[in-house]
Amino acid sequence: MERANTLSATIMPPSPAKRRPAQMLGYAMMAGLAIAALGGPALIGADPAKQSLLATLQSPSIAHPLGTDHLGRDMAARLLSGAQLSLSLAFLSVITAGLPGAILGVLAAWFGGWTDRILGAFADAVLALPGLLLVLMLAAISPGSWWALYAGISLTLWVEYFRYTRQRARISLAEPSVEASRMLGLGPWLLVRRHVIPEIGPGLLTIAAFGAATAVTSVAALGFVSVGIRPPTAEWGVMMTELLPYWREAPFLILQPVACLVITVLALHLSVGGLRRL
C-alpha cells in the first residue's frame, strides 16, 4: 500500500528543470565538436599525413599534445581531421535524409491513397534489413568511396524522418482547426507551415540528432572493418584498426579514437535529452 502511494508521486516524468544540466552538457560538447570539425587540423597547425619514422608511438609532449601513431603522425591532427570527416558526413546526411524524408512524409499524409501506399512500401523495403547491414552492402558496391558511404547512410536514414512526419502530419491535418482553415480557403502551403511544421519540428530535431549519431557510428564501424573509408585517410574507425596492433606499446593511442567516437555520440544524444528516448 504505502509503496504504491509513494510510487504514484514518483512515476511522473522528471521535470524539465532536472533534465537541463545533461542537455546543457550536450550543447557544450556539441559546440566543442563543432569548433574541432570546422577548424580541423589547422587548429593546431599540424599536418595529419606527415610521417616521422624516427618519432613513432610517442607519449604526449609539447610538440605532439596527444602523442604520435605507429608512423609518427601527430595524433591530435589526425583526430581533428577524423572529426572533420565524420561530422561533415553526419551533417550532410541529416540534410539529405531529413529534407526528402520530411517532405515525402507530408506528401504521403496530404494525398493519402496510392501516394501514401507507394511511399510506405518503399520505406518498408528499406526497413526490411537492419540499417547497418544495408549501409554495409551499399558501401560495398564501391568500397573506400566517400560517396557510396554517404549515399548508403542517407538512403537508410530517410525512412525515420518519413515515418515520423507522415504519422504526425496525418494527425494534425485531421484536426478541426485545419478543417476550419481549409474552409476559409487557405492554401496547402500555409496549412503545412502553420499547422504541420510547428507540430513536427521538435521531434524532427530529436530524430536528426540520433540519425547523426548513427551516421558517425556507421562511418567508424565500416572504417574499422576495412569496408568504409580507406587508409591513409584519418578516420576514427580506420585509426582504431591501425592502432590495435600497438596496444601493448601504447594503449593510450587506441583509446583516443574510441573516446572521440563515444564523446561525439554522447554529445548528440544528450543535446536532445538522450534520457528521454532511452
Add this chain to the structure above:
Amino acid sequence: MTDFFKSVFAVLAARGLQAVIVAIIVGIVSFAMMHALPGDAAYRIAAGRYGYDMMDAAAAEAVRLELGLDNPWMVQLWDWLGQLAQFDLGNSLVYGTPVVDEIATQLGYSLLLAGGAVVASLIIALPIGIATGLAPNGLLDRVTLGLSVFLRAVPAFALGIVLVLIFAVQLKLFPVAGFRGLENLILPSFTLGIGLAAVSNRVVRDAVVDAMNSDWQMFARTKGLSARLTLTRHVLRNASLPVVTYVGVQLAYLIEGVVIVETVFAWPGIGHALVHAIFGRDIAMVQGTALTLGLLYVALNLCVDLACRGIDPRERV
C-alpha cells in the same frame, strides 16, 4: 480460436513478404557489385575456370555467350534474381567451395553468439531493472540511468576493443579472439549484451514501475497476498510482455552488432565472413552471407511476433 489463427496467418504473410523483399534487395545490390567491378566479367570468369594461362579471347567469348553476359543488364538482373529464387547461391570466388556449405558452418557460430548476447543482456538487465523498478528515483535508479545513457553512446565495436584491452590483455581472464572453446564466447557475448542491456534494463524498470502502480497489484496486496507473492505471481508476469516486445526492437541492433563484433573478436561467424567477402570482392559469398543475415533478422522477428501473441491474449484479436 479462428481469430487466433487468422492473426498468426497475417503475421506469417507480412514476414514472408519481408523475406522476399530482403532477397530482392540483396540480389540487386550483389548484382550492382558484380557490375561495379573493374574489367570484363567474362574474362574474369574464364580466368577463374581455366586458369590465367590457359584462357584466351575465344574462351572469354564462349563464357560470355554461355552465361548471357552480352544480354542487356535488365535481362541479366532477371536471370540473377531467378538463380537466387532457386536458392542457387553459387560457389565462393575465393575458396571455390559452394557458398551454402560455408554458410552452414558459420551460421551455427553466429547463432551461438546472438544467443549468448541475449542471455548476457538478460543476466544484466533483469536484476537491475527489477531492483530499480521497485525503488524508482532511488540512488541505484539514478546511477543506472546515467550509466545507461553513457553505455548507449558507446558503439559495440568500441566497447569490444575496451573490454579486450581490460579483460583479455591486462587481466588475462579471457582469450583475446578466435574460437577454441566456450571461454571465447564470454567477451563477445557481454560486448553485445551490455549494449542491449543499456536500453532493456530501463524497459524492465518502467514495466515493473507500471505493474507495481496498477490497481490489480493494489488489490492483490489488500486481499492479503504477501509482497513477495504479488511480485513473483503478478507483477513479473505482467511486466514480461513489454520486455519480450522490446527484444523485437533490439533485433536490428543484435544483427548489426553480430556483423561488427564478430570482426573485433575474429569470431568464425557469418558477419565476419560477410566483411571478409566484401574486402576480398567475393561477391557470391557477399550475397549468401548478407541474404542469410537478412533472413535471420526476418525469422527472429517472426519468433518475437508469435511469442507476443502467445503471451498476451489481447494481441490475438
